[in-house]
Amino acid sequence: MQSRWSDAEAQGLTGLDLLVYQSRLIGAEPALVLWGGGNTSLKVAEEDFRGREVKVLRVKGSGSDLRTAKASDFPGVRLEDVLPLFERQDMADEEMVDYLAHCLLGPGSLRPSIETLLHAFLPQASVAHTHADAILSLTNTRNPQEGLQRVYGNDVAVVAYRRPGFLLSKEVAQAALRHPSARGVVLLNHGLVTWGSTPKASYDAHIQLVTQAEEYVQKRAAGRVVFGPTRHAPLPPEERRQVAAAVAPGLRGLLSPPASGRLLLQFDDCAEVHAFAGSKRARELSELGAATPDHLLSTKRTPLLVDVADPSNIGDLLRALEEGVHQYAEAYAGWFRSHRRGQEEMRDAFPRVVLVPGLGMWAAGRDARAIQVVSDIYHHTIAIMAGAQAVDEYATLTLEDAYDAEYWPLELYKLTLLPPEKELSRRVALVTGAARGIGRAIARRFVQEGAHVVLADINEEGVRAAAEEMTAEHGAGRCFGLPLDVTSPQAVAAAFQQAVLAFGGLDILVSNAGVAPAGTLDQLELGQWKQSLAVNATGHFLVGREAVRIMRRQGLGGSLVFVATKNATTPGRGFGAYSAAKAAEVQLARVLAVENGSYGIRSNVINPDAVFQESGLWSQQLKEERAQAHGVPASELEEFYRKRNLLQVYITPRDVAEVALFLASDRSAKTTGSMLPVDGGLPEAFPR
Numbered sequence: 001m002q003s004r005w006s007d008a009e010a011q012g013l014t015g016l017d018l019l020v021y022q023s024r025l026i027g028a029e030p031a032l033v034l035w036g037g038g039n040t041s042l043k044v045a046e047e048d049f050r051g052r053e054v055k056v057l058r059v060k061g062s063g064s065d066l067r068t069a070k071a072s073d074f075p076g077v078r079l080e081d082v083l084p085l086f087e088r089q090d091m092a093d094e095e096m097v098d099y100l101a102h103c104l105l106g107p108g109s110l111r112p113s114i115e116t117l118l119h120a121f122l123p124q125a126s127v128a129h130t131h132a133d134a135i136l137s138l139t140n141t142r143n144p145q146e147g148l149q150r151v152y153g154n155d156v157a158v159v160a161y162r163r164p165g166f167l168l169s170k171e172v173a174q175a176a177l178r179h180p181s182a183r184g185v186v187l188l189n190h191g192l193v194t195w196g197s198t199p200k201a202s203y204d205a206h207i208q209l210v211t212q213a214e215e216y217v218q219k220r221a222a223g224r225v226v227f228g229p230t231r232h233a234p235l236p237p238e239e240r241r242q243v244a245a246a247v248a249p250g251l252r253g254l255l256s257p258p259a260s261g262r263l264l265l266q267f268d269d270c271a272e273v274h275a276f277a278g279s280k281r282a283r284e285l286s287e288l289g290a291a292t293p294d295h296l297l298s299t300k301r302t303p304l305l306v307d308v309a310d311p312s313n314i315g316d317l318l319r320a321l322e323e324g325v326h327q328y329a330e331a332y333a334g335w336f337r338s339h340r341r342g343q344e345e346m347r348d349a350f351p352r353v354v355l356v357p358g359l360g361m362w363a364a365g366r367d368a369r370a371i372q373v374v375s376d377i378y379h380h381t382i383a384i385m386a387g388a389q390a391v392d393e394y395a396t397l398t399l400e401d402a403y404d405a406e407y408w409p410l411e412l413y414k415l416t417l418l419p420p421e422k423e424l425s426r427r428v429a430l431v432t433g434a435a436r437g438i439g440r441a442i443a444r445r446f447v448q449e450g451a452h453v454v455l456a457d458i459n460e461e462g463v464r465a466a467a468e469e470m471t472a473e474h475g476a477g478r479c480f481g482l483p484l485d486v487t488s489p490q491a492v493a494a495a496f497q498q499a500v501l502a503f504g505g506l507d508i509l510v511s512n513a514g515v516a517p518a519g520t521l522d523q524l525e526l527g528q529w530k531q532s533l534a535v536n537a538t539g540h541f542l543v544g545r546e547a548v549r550i551m552r553r554q555g556l557g558g559s560l561v562f563v564a565t566k567n568a569t570t571p572g573r574g575f576g577a578y579s580a581a582k583a584a585e586v587q588l589a590r591v592l593a594v595e596n597g598s599y600g601i602r603s604n605v606i607n608p609d610a611v612f613q614e615s616g617l618w619s620q621q622l623k624e625e626r627a628q629a630h631g632v633p634a635s636e637l638e639e640f641y642r643k644r645n646l647l648q649v650y651i652t653p654r655d656v657a658e659v660a661l662f663l664a665s666d667r668s669a670k671t672t673g674s675m676l677p678v679d680g681g682l683p684e685a686f687p688r
């Protein structure tokens with residue numbers, strides 16, 4: 001492992017700033033820590049609120065992440081108050097948390113890490129602790145002492161597995177005391193602790209010890225088939241994607257019963273996944289369990305591995321997945337019942353990782369971030385297992401230790417720090433015509449409300465820019481843009497396939513893409529007529545058809561929202577091709593409501609009128625033509641439309657987006673087949 005330390009960058013940094021610098025270097029290395037794992041500290045002299053100098057431990061706060069560390073992530077703990085605890089025999093977790101709250105230098109700081117005492121009890125100024133892959137490959141074996149002895153001789157102290165807390169902290173300090181020449185302490189099935197007089201010293205020791213482990217593992221792995229012979233060669237890439245897209249909605253439905261909420265699924269078929277999942281040892285190894293306690297909360301103890309003779313047989317695979325999910329949930333509930341200690345409530349009983357040899361892996365979570373955590377952790381779990389198999393045979397926490405890790409209140413506390421869920425959290429939406437105007441406003445509104453959104457538009461550049469803007473605002477993975485010509489069945493199928501591979505299914509369709517050819521029917525070219533029907537009628541049919549196919553397979557209901565127009569009920573002069581096709585769209589939406597009500601799929605129509613802002617529909621030519629049709633100058637067209645409605649208001653894309661949110665969400669759970677105008681009130685266009 002390469003040291004990332006740069007004296008030039010660190011120059012001039014002291015105290016807390018230097019700790020932040022060191023922490024970020026550790027956080028930048030996924031083979032050391034992942035997603036909030038690991039912790040660092042520095043003992044410094046600071047002034048308290050009365051100006052008295054006190055010795056303070058600056059230590060990572062619970063729930064923060066070394067990768068993005070900042071000064072406020074490191075609460076100060078008064079050492080004078082903490083150190084006497086070393087004399088105690090034991091201390092309950094809750095008491096320890098309470099006690100540490102009293103030791104905080106600043107009121108309102110983050111809760112200090114659950115491993116705070118481990119840092120406090122070691123006398124050195126700087127302490128670094130990680131869950132490095134290579135260390136776990138050494139410790140997660142049947143005979144860890146042997147491997148550790150070979151790699152480190154007597155250079156490290158070793159502490160047996162124990163759940164983090166008071167006793168582990170004390171044992172680490174005692175081990176270091178007994179072994180004054182040690183460069184670090186290895187915690188079995190957990191990780192590594194190093195120290196030094198400066199952040200650089202503890203960092204260097206860490207990198208050196210991890211590098212020694214890596215080199216040993218690599219040497220042992222050379223020429224070995226670590227997971228045994230291949231049982232399932234991967235299907236060809238295109239076939240994998242087709243099969244995965246066909247079964248993902250069904251799998252998502254199985255993992256998303258109403259009681260525990262929907263999960264999103266991301267398909268992953270990279271080479272490392274195939275090498276593991278397709279191997280002879282995959283089932284046995286995957287069932288041994290997670291590599292280190294803090295992984296359990298994200299990935300559960302084990303993945304679900306579903307093995308079928310022919311993974312390209314969609315029917316067989318779906319049946320096997322159903323059976324597999326059922327068995328997994330029963331086994332999880334049994335494990336929970338037999339280890340339950342008090343009043344803990346069972347978390348949902350479903351896997352977060354699903355492996356299908358020959359096909360790939362799904363990572364499941366409540367949102368894109370959770371999925372990324374699961375995916376990253378499982379990729380590293382595979383690497384850790386590979387290392388352990390190279391050294392010896394993978395072994396990990398007992399069922400009981402795993403239970404205590406997953407149901408440890410202090411670890412569950414981290415879940416309470418997650419942002420609250422929003423109205424469209426756990427929902428997947430696809431919006432057509434999303435590069436501009438109404439479609440873009442709807443996509444943005446849905447992303448704001450927590451949905452994961454696929455933005456589609458024939459304007460590829462525009463739709464990618466729109467998605468990037470929303471990603472910058474709301475975080476990676478929440479949406480993406482793709483090119484889509486809604487008149488092409490192949491393009492529509494491919495777009496929905498991408499959506500399903502990225503998010504696992506579909507809950508909401510907003511069919512919005514449209515064109516507006518103008519001209520009186522006596523003059524209209526056949527080509528213009530055909531184009532309007534292709535986009536404004538057939539396009540809605542193609543996306544609506546694809547959406548209900550996915551929603552039916554998923555079995556979780558769904559909402560279809562069709563953006564039509566006031567012209568559907570009140571046709572306008574010189575707008576025949578548009579009005580006729582839009583009337584077909586409305587009737588299509590109603591038939592979709594009729595045909596899919598028994599699946600819990602709702603279908604509704606929005607009729608906006610005269611939405612000019614950011615519009616892709618209103619070209620200058622169209623404005624002039626409509627102005628002529630209404631007998632007003634083009635410059636006064638917007639004002640003409642405003643004055644014509646009862647409320648005398650301009651209609652904006654945001655106004656339409658609010659109504660789309662209503663129809664997409666459970667607020668309108670009992671409304672289907674309806675038509676809702678967003679036109680400021682036009683009596684001639686009242687739905688009837």
Ligand code: ZN
Pocket residue numbers: 038115129130131164190191
């Ligand atoms: Zn740890």
